[in-house]
Amino acid sequence: MKNTRILFLFLICLNALAQEKDSTEVTFKKRVLESTEVDFLISYYKQDGIHSAVSGGSGLEDLTDITPTIIVTMPLNDDAILTVDAGLSAYSSASSGNINPFDSATPSPWQASSGASAQDALTTLVVSYSHYSNDRNTIWNAHISGSVEYDYSSKGFGGGLTKLFNNKNTEVGIAASAYLDVWSPIYPKELNDFANNGNNLSGGIFNNFNIIGNTNYNPSAFKFLNNKNRNSFALSFTFSQVINKKMQVSIFLDVLQQQGLLSTPYQRVYFADVEDSFINTFQLADDIERLPDSRFKIPIGARWNYYLNEKFVLRSYYRFYSDNWGIVAHTASIEIPLKLSDRFTVFPTYRYYTQTASDYFAPKEVHLSTEKYYTSDYDLSAFVANQYGFGVNYTDIFTNSKIWKFGLKNIDFRYNHYDRSDGLNANIVSLGLKFVMQ
Numbered sequence: 262m263k264n265t266r267i268l269f270l271f272l273i274c275l276n277a278l279a280q281e282k283d284s285t286e287v288t289f290k291k292r293v294l295e296s297t298e299v300d301f302l303i304s305y306y307k308q309d310g311i312h313s314a315v316s317g318g319s320g321l322e323d324l325t326d327i328t329p330t331i332i333v334t335m336p337l338n339d340d341a342i343l344t345v346d347a348g349l350s351a352y353s354s355a356s357s358g359n360i361n362p363f364d365s366a367t368p369s370p371w372q373a374s375s376g377a378s379a380q381d382a383l384t385t386l387v388v389s390y391s392h393y394s395n396d397r398n399t400i401w402n403a404h405i406s407g408s409v410e411y412d413y414s415s416k417g418f419g420g421g422l423t424k425l426f427n428n429k430n431t432e433v434g435i436a437a438s439a440y441l442d443v444w445s446p447i448y449p450k451e452l453n454d455f456a457n458n459g460n461n462l463s464g465g466i467f468n469n470f471n472i473i474g475n476t477n478y479n480p481s482a483f484k485f486l487n488n489k490n491r492n493s494f495a496l497s498f499t500f501s502q503v504i505n506k507k508m509q510v511s512i513f514l515d516v517l518q519q520q521g522l523l524s525t526p527y528q529r530v531y532f533a534d535v536e537d538s539f540i541n542t543f544q545l546a547d548d549i550e551r552l553p554d555s556r557f558k559i560p561i562g563a564r565w566n567y568y569l570n571e572k573f574v575l576r577s578y579y580r581f582y583s584d585n586w587g588i589v590a591h592t593a594s595i596e597i598p599l600k601l602s603d604r605f606t607v608f609p610t611y612r613y614y615t616q617t618a619s620d621y622f623a624p625k626e627v628h629l630s631t632e633k634y635y636t637s638d639y640d641l642s643a644f645v646a647n648q649y650g651f652g653v654n655y656t657d658i659f660t661n662s663k664i665w666k667f668g669l670k671n672i673d674f675r676y677n678h679y680d681r682s683d684g685l686n687a688n689i690v691s692l693g694l695k696f697v698m699q
Contacts (some may be wrong), residue, residue: 265360282451283454285637287299289393290339290397291341292341292343292438292485293336293340293342293391293393293397294335294336294342294432294439294486294665295332295336296336296611296697296698296699297333297334297335297336297698298332298333298334298670298695298696298697298698299331299332299333299334299336299667299695299696299697299698300330300331300333300448300471300693300694300695300696301330301331301690301693301694301696302328302329302330302332302689302693302694303327303328303329303330303692304326304327304328304640304688304690304691304692305324305325305326305327305330305588305690305691306326306552306687306688306689307324307325307326307687307688307689308323308324308679308685308686308688309320309322309323309685309686309687310322310681310683310684310686311638311683311684311685312526312639312683312685312687313329313356313359313370313635313685314356314360314525314529314550314636314637314638314639314640315356315357315359315360315428315449315529315544316327316370316525316526316529316543316544317528317530317531317544317625317637318531318624318625318637318638319370319625320356320370320688321359321369321370321371321373321499321609322354322355322356322357322370322685323354323355323356323373323403324353324354324355324356324357325351325352325353325646326350326351326445326558327350327351327352328348328349328350328475329348329349329464330347330348330349331346331347331348331554332344332345332346333345334346337541337674338618340392340393340394340395340682341390341391341392341393342390342391342392342462343389344386344387344388344389344390344442345386345387345388345392346385346386346387346388346389346669347386347387348384348385348386348632349380349383349385349431350384351380351381351386351609352380352381352382352383352384353380354380354438355372355373356361356445357380357527357572358380358383359447359452359543360385360447360449360450360527361449361676362450362543362661363450363451363466363469363470363540365541367418367541367542368461368470368540368541368542368543368549369541369542369543370407370542370543370544371475371542377576381410381411382410383408383409384410385406385407386405386408387404387406387407388404388405388501389402389403389404389405389407390402390404392404395419395423397429397474398424398425398426398429398588399423399424399684400422400423400424401420401422401423401427402421402436402593403418403419403420403421404417404418404419404438405418406440411445411447412444412445412446412527412674413442413443413444413445414442414443415440415441415442415443416441416442417438417439417440417441417640418436418438418439419436419438419439419495419667419688420436420437420438421435421436421437421497422434422435422436422687423432423499423647423650428505428555430502430586430653431500431501431502431503431517432499432500432502432663433499433500433501434497434498434499434500435496435498435616436495436496436497436498436499437492437494437498438494438495438497438669439495440492440493440494440496441490441492441494442490442491442492442493443489443490443491444486444490444491444520444522444526445489445491446485446486446489446522446526446527447527448485448526448527448549449529449546449549450465450466451466451478451540451545451548451664452480452483452544452548453465453479454466454467454481455467455478455499456485457483460479465634466513466540468534468542468661469688472538472539472540473538473539473540474523474536474537474538474539474543475537475538476538478538478545480545480546480548482532482547482630483546483547483548484570486526486682488521488522488554488588489522489541489688490517490521490522491519491520491521491522492520492521493516493517493518493519493520494517494519495515495516495517495518496512496515496516496517497513497514497515497516498515499512499513499514500510500512500513501509505594506568507567507568507569508557508565508566508567508568509564509566510563510564510565510566510603511563511564512561512562512563513560513561513562513563514532514559514560514561515558515559515560516558516559517557517558517559517560518555518556518557518558519555519556519557520554520555522553522554523552523553523555523556524549524550524551524552524553524636524637525549525550526549526550527549528549528550528584528636528637528638529544529546529547529549529550529637530547530548530551530635530636530637531544531546531547531625531626531628531629531637532547532548532626532627532629532630533626534629534630534631535547536642537626547630548561548570548630550636550637550638551633551634551635552586552634552636553586553621553634554622556584556585556586557582557584557598558582559582559583559584560580560581560582561580561581561602562578562579562580562581562592562609563578563579564576564577564578565577565580566630572599572600573598573599573600574597574598574599575595575597576595576596576598576604577593577594577595577596578592578593578594578595578596579591579592579593580593586619586620586621586669587617587618587619587620587621588616588617588618588619588641589617590614590615590616590617591613591614591615591616592613592614592621593612593613593614594610594611594612594613594648595610596608596609596610596611597609597610598654599679604655604657605653605654605655606653607651607652607653607654608651608652609650609651610649610650610651610652610677611649611650612647612648612649613645613646613647613648614641614645614646614647614648615645615646615654616644617643618641618642618643619636619641619642620634621634621635621636621641622637622638622639622642623635623636623637624637624640624642625637639683639685642679642683643680644682644683645681646680646681646682647679647680648677648678648679648680649677649678650675650676650677650678650689651671652674652675653673654671654672654673654674655668655670655671655673656667656670657671657694658670660697660699664696666698666699667696667697667698667699668692668696668697668698668699669695669696670695670697671693671694672692672693672695673689673691673692673693673695674691674692674693675692675696676688676689676690676691677689688694
């Protein structure tokens with residue numbers, strides 16, 4: 262609540278500051294946005310791996326995701342812009358399907374389940390408003406957002422202020438946002454049935470399957486979660502400077518605080534000091550992932566862009582990240598656009614990422630039941646990742662190609678291949694089309 266009040270006061274001050282009269286006399290001003298623009302975006306993501314967190318750090322990580330998005334940006338007047346961003350992310354996942362692998366006669370962490378949790382859709386909506394001063398040196402913005410999927414919902418709001426100085430060669434910005442989320446917890450099937458049956462092996466899946474290994478299955482560490490909220494607050498600072506005609510640098514700093522249920526309720530954990538129980542080859546969970554109810558993150562980074570000549574531009578990026586869960590990470594990327602003509606540009610890209618492990622991570626059957634916090638989610642492990650890709654961009658400033666009242670201004674195609682040192686790999690294809698109303 263304290264952070265929410267601080268954000269609310271920040272937005273009030275932001276609004277008051279933005280409404281101060283501009284002291285500069287302006288005889289003519291160009292509209293910030295001449296006409297409505299519509300972006301159609303779609304991406305296809307396919308991954309595979311061997312460390313499913315749903316199966317306690319071992320199992321299929323197959324996932325396919327298709328995300329169509331439409332972004333409409335419209336001028337409200339000479340100085341204001343309204344943007345509506347609506348998206349749908351539809352996925353199918355062998356990993357999440359194994360929240361309940363017992364819809365099969367032979368449950369296995371290496372077999373895709375056909376259960377209801379094997380597919381889902383995430384729907385998102387973001388509405389943002391931006392207002393520019395007469396001299397275009399002051400910009401303030403505000404946004405609200407919402408998203409929902411089968412076990413999670415989120416609502417957010419925020420705002421920011423940007424100031425330009427030195428003939429617009431210097432830019433300073435500050436922004437704040439808050440996201441208030443609610444879980445509808447879904448638990449691993451065997452834990453859910455055990456607890457709902459009064460902590461015994463009668464009813465549910467235990468009437469349909471025989472337990473092998475330790476037949477006295479007793480996940481005594483498991484309890485249903487009381488806290489179902491997750492709140493996230495962020496404060497961001499940016500600084501950008503044009504050094505000369507060829508060089509531009511920018512620096513950013515974010516301060517993020519999360520509170521509430523930060524673990525994932527359906528991710529299993531197996532203890533080294535508890536005897537193993539199985540149904541077929543699927544090991545029954547000892548407990549779910551348990552993590553602290555607060556997390557503090559600080560990413561700080563920089564961009565450096567350099568104009569080499571009329572054909573080449575060098576774009577580079579670096580970010581340092583640290584949090585109080587013990588993760589320290591470094592990200593570096595480079596992109597070198599090559600302008601083939603006035604309309605076509607190609608750009609190879611490369612991204613490198615490395616991180617240390619969280620204090621609470623351990624592989625399958627390494628944690629002890631006496632620990633307070635534990636996870637076998639390899640997203641919190643130590644790993645190195647490499648991403649290689651390329652893109653093709655087509656731009657027609659005259660919008661000669663038309664669909665109804667809209668002219669095609671830009672086509673952007675990108676492909677990336679992602680490899681992680683823990684065995685996860687993925688391919689990502691995206692396509693973007695920008696239209697301008699005429």
